[in-house]
Amino acid sequence: MIHIQNIAKAFGEIRAVQDVSFDVARGELFGLIGPDGAGKTTLFKILVTLLLPDSGSATVAGRDVVQDFRALRQMVGYMPGRFSLYPDLSVEENLAFFATVFGTTIQENYELIRDIYVQLEPFKNRRAGALSGGMKQKLALCCALIHRPDVLFLDEPTTGVDAVSRKEFWEMLQSLKKHGLTILVSTPYMDEAGQCDRIALMQNGQILAIDTPTGVENRFAKPLFAVRATDTYRLIQDLRQAPFTITCYAFGEFLHLTTQDSVSTGTIDTYLTERHHKQLEIKPIRAGIEDSFMDLMQHG
Amino acid sequence: MDNAVTTNRLTKRFGDFVATDAITFSVAPGEIFGFLGANGAGKTTAMRMLCGLLKPTSGTATVAGFDVYTQSEQIKQVIGYMSQRFSLYDDLTPRENIRFYGGIYGLKRTDLKTKADAIIEELELGSVADKLTGSLPLGWKQQLAFSVALIHEPKVVFLDEPTGGVDPITRRHFWDMIYAAAHRGTTIFVTTHYMDEAEYCDRVSIMVDGQIKALDTPGALKKQFGADSMDGVFQILARGTSTK
Numbered sequence: 001m002i003h004i005q006n007i008a009k010a011f012g013e014i015r016a017v018q019d020v021s022f023d024v025a026r027g028e029l030f031g032l033i034g035p036d037g038a039g040k041t042t043l044f045k046i047l048v049t050l051l052l053p054d055s056g057s058a059t060v061a062g063r064d065v066v067q068d069f070r071a072l073r074q075m076v077g078y079m080p081g082r083f084s085l086y087p088d089l090s091v092e093e094n095l096a097f098f099a100t101v102f103g104t105t106i107q108e109n110y111e112l113i114r115d116i117y118v119q120l121e122p123f124k125n126r127r128a129g130a131l132s133g134g135m136k137q138k139l140a141l142c143c144a145l146i147h148r149p150d151v152l153f154l155d156e157p158t159t160g161v162d163a164v165s166r167k168e169f170w171e172m173l174q175s176l177k178k179h180g181l182t183i184l185v186s187t188p189y190m191d192e193a194g195q196c197d198r199i200a201l202m203q204n205g206q207i208l209a210i211d212t213p214t215g216v217e218n219r220f221a222k223p224l225f226a227v228r229a230t231d232t233y234r235l236i237q238d239l240r241q242a243p244f245t246i247t248c249y250a251f252g253e254f255l256h257l258t259t260q261d262s263v264s265t266g267t268i269d270t271y272l273t274e275r276h277h278k279q280l281e282i283k284p285i286r287a288g289i290e291d292s293f294m295d296l297m298q299h300g
Numbered sequence: 301m302d303n304a305v306t307t308n309r310l311t312k313r314f315g316d317f318v319a320t321d322a323i324t325f326s327v328a329p330g331e332i333f334g335f336l337g338a339n340g341a342g343k344t345t346a347m348r349m350l351c352g353l354l355k356p357t358s359g360t361a362t363v364a365g366f367d368v369y370t371q372s373e374q375i376k377q378v379i380g381y382m383s384q385r386f387s388l389y390d391d392l393t394p395r396e397n398i399r400f401y402g403g404i405y406g407l408k409r410t411d412l413k414t415k416a417d418a419i420i421e422e423l424e425l426g427s428v429a430d431k432l433t434g435s436l437p438l439g440w441k442q443q444l445a446f447s448v449a450l451i452h453e454p455k456v457v458f459l460d461e462p463t464g465g466v467d468p469i470t471r472r473h474f475w476d477m478i479y480a481a482a483h484r485g486t487t488i489f490v491t492t493h494y495m496d497e498a499e500y501c502d503r504v505s506i507m508v509d510g511q512i513k514a515l516d517t518p519g520a521l522k523k524q525f526g527a528d529s530m531d532g533v534f535q536i537l538a539r540g541t542s543t544k
Contacts, residue, residue, distance in 0.1 A: 035467035036438045133339035160464060162338040163495050163531055164538040188465045189494075203467065232500075233479050249472045252496040252529065253518065294468050 001026045001151055001182040002047065007056035009042050016042040018205040019056070024184060024198075029177050031196035032186040033293070039205040040186040041081060044155045047184070048078045061150045074102065077149035079140050081156040087129025091120055094128050095142055102147030112179060113142045116172055134165035141172065152176070154185040158192065170195045190290035201293050208296040213289060220287030220295055222246060223263055226254035229277040238275050244268070249294065254281075256291060302365055304329045304456050304487035305350060310359035312345050319345040321510035322359060327503075329455070332478065332488040334498050337507030338538040343491055346507070347458055350489070352376050364455040377405070380449035383460035387445035390434030394425050394444055397433055398451065405452035419447045439470030446477055450486065457481065459490040463497065475500055495531035504530065506537050513537050 002024035009017045017039040024030040032040050045051035047060055049069035058065045063072040085094045095117075099106050110117070116138050123131065128139060137157055144152060154173075158166040170192060173183060185196070193199045194213045201208040201216065209216055229235045232255070239248040239257055244267060246258040257268070265282045272280055287295075305327040312320040320342045327333045337343045348354040350363050352372030361368045364378045388397045398416040407415065420429050423443055428436060433444070442462060449457055459478070463471045475497065482488050490501065498504050498518060505515040514521055514537055518530055527533045 035470075036465035038467075160339075160461070160493065162341075162493055162538065163534050164338055166493075167535065190468060191496075233483060236476070236479075249469070250475055250496075250500055252499040290468050297467065297469055 001028070002030075002058070002060050002184060004043075004047070004058045005056055007043065007046060007053045007058055009039075009046060009051065009054050015205050017046070017053075020205075020207055021056075022200055022207065022210050024182060026182055027177065027180055028197045029173060029183045029185070029195070031193055031199040032184065032202055033188075033190060033193050033199050033289070034186075034202035035188050037204070038202040040202060041155055042205075043202075044078075044080075044153055044184075044186065048076050048153055049073055074147070075150045077144035077147070077152045079144040079152075079154045079157055081159065083136055083140065085128045085136065085140055085143060088127060090125050090127055091131070091139055092124040094139060095146060098143040099146045104147050106146065109146055109148045112148055112176075113145050115175060116145075117142050133161055134168070137161060137165070137169060138172075141169075145176075149181070151182045151184065154183065156186050156188065158187055158189060166192070190288070190293055193289040199289075201289075201296060203293075203297055208293070216289055216292050217287050220292045222258045222295070223261060224285055224287050224291060225257045225259065225265065225268060226251070226281075226283050226285045227257050227268065227272075228254050228279075228281040229272065230279050231277065235272070235277060238272065238277070242268075242271055244271075247294070247298075251290070256285075258291075258295070302329075303327060303362075304331070305333075305361070305363050305489065307346075307350075307361040308359055310346065310349060310361045311357050312342075312349060312354065313357045318510050320349070320356075323507070323510075323512045324359075325505055325512060325515055327456075327487055327489060329487055330482055330485045331503065332482050332490065332501045334501030334504035335489060335491045335507070336498055336504055336534065337491075341507040341538075342510040343507055344460070347460060347489075347491070350375075351379060351381060351458055377452075378455045380452070380454035380457035381460075382445050382449040382457070382462055384442075384462065384464045388433050388441060388448065390432065392433055393430050394420065394433055394436070395429050397444070398448060401448045402451050407452065415451055419444070419451075423447060439466050439473070442466055442470070443474060443477060446474065450481060454486065456487040456489060459488065461491055461493065463492065463494065471497075495529065495534055498530040498534070506534060508538055 005021050007017055007020045034040055046053050047058060047065060049065050049072055060072055061075045095106055120138055158169055198212050200210045236248060236255060239245055244259045244263045248255055248257045268282050269280060303326040308324050309322040310320060311322050335343055349356050349368055350361060352368060352375035363375045366374045395416055398419055399412055402412040402415055420426060463474050478488055503517050505512050521533045525533045525536050
């Protein structure tokens with residue numbers, strides 16, 4: 001449904017997107033995961049025909065993003081990262097406006113947005129500018145869907161949104177998938193990657209890896225341990241000094257420690273006990289997306 | 301030692317709307333205090349009152365011993381503030397940003413030079429010290445912004461979503477800097493949407509609809525709500541209120 005081949009785009013000296021290629025299948029929920037500055041937004045703008053690539057080619061729903069841009073714009077829904085609605089129009093007016101621009105009506109495609117829009121209907125006369133963050137995001141999603149696009153592009157829909165609203169948003173995407181939509185979504189939150197069918201990890205304009213979330217996790221090849229003790233600050237310092245340590249980073253209530261091969265929990269325990277750490281807990285663990293991302297960032 | 305922050309039934313109304321509803325808590329010197337809540341829960345309003353930028357409607361609060369009603373100018377001298385939106389001037393170099401903020405806080409010319417050199421060395425910014433700040437990667441900017449927020453050795457530093465959008469390694473370097481500052485005795489008051497970061501705080505408060513619904517160490521909160529992570533605690537407290 002999306003076919004990207006060797007796309008590159010530079011702004012002056014900054015190479016925002018460098019030789020990126022991947023495909024997204026029909027009906028797939030595909031995640032572009034990476035921090036600010038990775039090149040996610042630039043790639044999105046190229047795919048929705050708002051920016052011309054310097055080189056390479058791409059098609060969306062079989063249409064070329066450069067040659068067939070007019071036809072393509074009818075077929076894609078795009079929710080940009082920044083709030084993109086008219087703050088002085090009401091909720092209902094915004095939705096009606098986007099429907100009209102695409103030559104349709106709210107009624108015609110209501111069934112697609114119903115589950116989301118019912119949550120907004122009590123506020124349909126409120127100005128969009130006066131909505132809370134979570135509600136703005138839901139309205140923007142409705143506006144991107146109202147012409148029943150084949151492919152939905154969501155650029156960082158959950159950035160700056162609290163953990164509860166983020167979870168609700170992903171639940172909405174899962175139910176939209178059932179309507180057969182192809183969805184490309186970007187996010188800087190690694191913990192959201194698991195919601196996608198496949199993901200591309202992106203950093204400094206380049207793709208670090210493309211795989212299923214589990215596939216990405218399985219690429220992590222070093223021994224990995226979760227470690228905890230009473231004094232976290234001193235524990236980090238000590239573990240970073242340890243001869244067997246490759247990296248040591250905080251991960252929630254535990255530290256994640258990557259070590260050289262042939263290091264056991266016993267080795268770590270002895271080292272830390274000698275340094276008088278209390279209530280030690282050390283266990284080997286499977287890597288998560290964030291562990292893999294950090295490893296790929298450092299070692300390519 | 302006196303608390304770094306205290307509030308007693310601190311309240312702010314905008315017309316009929318109660319943005320911050322009688323919140324009471326205190327933060328000890330050198331503590332890392334996580335201030336969590338859903339979007340629109342009232343965190344920003346509470347923070348603006350504590351920074352001396354907004355007069356409360358009722359209740360009391362002190363920051364570093366100064367009263368938020370009568371001593372807001374003194375408060376501004378002894379706090380640091382950093383957010384993702386307001387941090388540095390993109391059109392100045394890192395060195396100029398350091399000099400500018402140091403100058404505003406009244407640092408002496410000789411101290412400024414020493415401070416600037418120390419920050420640039422600590423953050424390994426030597427190669428870009430004379431380039432425009434706007435051209436630096438976000439992670440570097442955020443770490444520089446944090447150092448600048450600490451330049452006048454504030455008693456309390458307020459961090460409003462300091463790590464939003466930052467890559468996972470830089471995010472952890474940032475928390476290393478927070479730990480180090482707290483270790484030196486600076487009180488850290490921080491908001492975040494990353495629930496793993498809530499685990500790094502000494503204590504965490506969770507605001508829902510203007511009120512503090514829970515306040516304790518991450519360990520105690522998880523026990524209290526029978527959750528295995530701070531994300532679990534947050535989902536239990538904040539779910540059902542986020543659709544407003």
